[in-house]
Amino acid sequence: MRIALQAAQDAAANGEAPIGAVVVDATTGDIVSIGSNRSITDHDPTAHAEIVALRQAAQKLGNYRLTDLTLVVTLEPCAMCAGAISHARIGRLVFGAEDPKGGAVVNGPKFFEQATCHWRPTVEGGVLAEESSNLLKSFFRARRKSS
Helix, strand or coil, rough: CHHHHHHHHHHHCCCCCEEHHHHHCCCCCCCEEEEEEHHHHCCCCCHHHHHHEEEEEEHHCCCCCCCCCCEEEEECCCHHHHHHHHHHCCCCEEEEEEECCCCCCCCCCHHHHHCCCCCHHHHHHHCCCCHHHHHHHHHHHHHHHCC
């Protein structure tokens, strides 16, 4: 999660929402990919940290199925990212702060609990949640003051 938090700080430095994600090989502990929000930079509404990290992992491994991998992300994934996690067949999802407004794992639609969800990772939330939340709050507080 510390690496995901660093990726989130890097996103903030680039004017992006400070969210970071890391794909880790669950058997070796090796980092497969690191992603951060890039929607503004890439002019791509789908370039959330999770999607960026999943794309990089799939390209690196030459497979869109990422079953034995863990995705670590600083904020509870939205519905789009939860769908991508399911399609990638991520084995485990670890996230930091909950997102009551836009989250789709423990909040909102609870994507992985839906009957139409074809793959459900194991989920662990709340890892370094306060640090993740504080990073987001300070970023958006600063943006409100400057506008």
